Amino acid sequence: MRWPRATAPAWIVHAGFLVSALLGGGGYVLAGADTRVTIYTLVVVLSTGLFGQALLSGHLTHRRPWLLAIGGLALLLADHLLWPYWIIDGHLGRAEGAPADLMMATAHGLFLAGAAMAVRRRMSADAGGIVDAAMFGACTGGALWVWVFDPHLPASSTPVGQAQVLTDVLVLSAVTGCLLRMAVAAVGAARGTIAYLLLTVVLTGGALTAGALGVPHSGTWSGVSMLVAFLSIAAASVHPGAPAVVEPQAVVERPAGRFRLVWLGVALSVNPAIATVQGLGGGTTGSQLPIATLLVIPLVLIRFRQLTAQRERAERVLARQASHDELTDLFNRRRIMSGIDQALADPDDVIVLLCDLDGFKPVNDRHGHAAGDEVLRTVANRLTTVAGPGREVGRLGGDEFLVLCRGxxxxxxxxxxxxxxxxxxxxxxxxxxxxxxxxxxxxxxxxAGSGLDRAGLIARADAEMYAGKPARQLRSSAA
Known part of the structure; x- marks a missing residue:
């Protein structure tokens, strides 16, 4: 099957999604329980089949993230086939700790792993921003758990079921944060696919929320939401922009400024603040909120590691800039002079070769300064190659170079x-x-023992160099 190119219009995908969502969702609402099972099964099979076809046809490049996603789809399909009435009867989000809950949580974990791989590749230049987005999402998920989910769970909910629902909420919130970050930075055709993926996560969270709140006809709302979520992830896989989602995005990571760190601190303080307020109000915090906080700690450690690595890279760059010439990447004047001082302190002889280019000014005048810079870079590479290991080469400035030899x-x-x-x-x-x-x-x-210092050594080389200039020019004229 041939999929549209990334430059092709995506209206066919949008139209197919809308028609399928209206027909499938409408039919699900109007149908009885048995017919709902049939409609839901057909939608899940159709979505999984489209996703698999897109993967097999080569439309989805860099297959690992997509393989994890289709693994999650297959697990959700198996979940539905084993317990076809579980969502229909309103069990989703009730924290019952049933095997169906566990299987769905595992499927969402696969989606998270696939999303993490895709995000890591696409947003490699903005890794810090992605981790920040995941932390914001996870902290928001903790607040949602305390204020939306936990108060409405039935008395029949179990600790295992609560842990599963909490994990689902945190995972979905973290993925939402990452996708929002990607959507803000996205350009071109990738935006459509990211929008469908974001819609998938939001609909899944909505289905979970409807079940947890126990709203009237929660089985209907949860079923329709999950049904449309399946269609949206299928649309994401066949969208023309799907291949671009896992391609690196040209976004330069910015240092974490004061404003960004302040908001990050606020986000990390949400769960402890909620626990404090509940404690002062005489309520109980339970074990779930500390667990939510603990689950955020790995993201915090990753972010700190990124900031440390970013600082180390900046320090290495600054150290190199302090000792190397920006144009030629040779040692700069300060560094090569320091090298001469160190060499003079050793017992070996120290030889300096002061090199001044002939005919460089006409190149600049005739071809421009950009050409002159290229000549200087080429000469610097040649000097480094000829000098070989054990000898230091530096640029003193302009078209003057120096080679330092120890012995x-x-x-x-x-x-x-x-x-x-x-x-x-x-x-x-x-x-x-x-x-x-x-x-x-x-x-x-x-x-050794001559008592000649750096200034005297350079002065001798300079004098010999300028003494050789007239003779060289005379020989060139005679030729």
Whole structure:
């Protein structure tokens, strides 16, 4: 089966979803119990089949998140086939601790795992924002549990059933937060698929809420909500934007500013604040609220780890910027001078090669500064390659470079200078044509015990370099 391309209109998917939702939902409301089972089964099978077809056809790329999602669908299908009247009779959200509750909670856990994998890939550049969104969602879920679910649970609810419903609420709330974050950052065709996924989660939460509140005809409301949720996840899988949902989104993570941290602190304080208010009012907090808080702790630890890693990366960048030239990535003047001072403190001879480019200014004048920068980068790479390990290369500024050698005989240093000249004068390809530059090298040696300091060593190399300039230009003119 061929699915539309990402650029194709999605109106067919939208129309199919609306028609199916109206027919299926309307038929479910009007039908009797047995017919409702049939309608619900057909919708679940249809949705699972469409999802599977989209997966098998290759429409859904990066298959692991989608495989987990279809695993959740298959589990929900098995749940319905084993206990076909469970939702119809209004058991959803009543915290009875039945096997059907456990199977549904497990299915939602698979959806969470799949969503986490998709979010991790798509929002890799905004990992901190996603964790924040999940924490906000989970903390909101704790408040919903205390104010909406817990007060309305029947006396027949069990601790195991309460834990299952609480887990469902927290999972659905966390996924909602992540999807909302994705929806805000989404561009292009991915928005449609994310909207359908978000609708799936909201409808599932609505079905759970209707059952927990025990509203009139809760079985009908819960059934219709779950039925449309199945259709919406099927629409998400066949939507043209589905492949884009798991593609990395070009969103740059911003540092956690004061405003963001304040709201994060407020969110994390919700559950303890509720527990405090309940305690002051003479009520009981139960064990579920502390459990909800404990479930948020892993997200907090992940966020702290992200902030620590972000700070470490920033410190490494700053340290490199302090010691390296921004244009060529060689050691900058401060770092190479520090290297000379350290070398002079050792017993080995210290040799510096001061390299000044010949013919660089005409390249800048004729081809522009961007071309000049490319020449400098190319020369820097060649100097690093020729110098080899054990020697340090730095840029002093402009078109001046320095090679620091610890030890080496006169023949070795002379050979190094010749290799540098040969490497530098090789042609350099630029967008505006090929250019060539030369190099004049001034060498100076500080022997052990000579008492020569860095300034004197550089001055000797500088003098030799400038002494070589006129001779080089004279030879070039004679040639």
């Amino acid at each position: 080496g005989g006169d023949a070795e240093i002379a050979g190094l200078q010749e290799r540098i000249r040969s490497a530098v004068r090789l042609p350099i390809a630029l967008p505006g044509g090929t250019v060539e530059v030369g190099v004049t090298i001034g060498a100076a040696r500080a022997t």
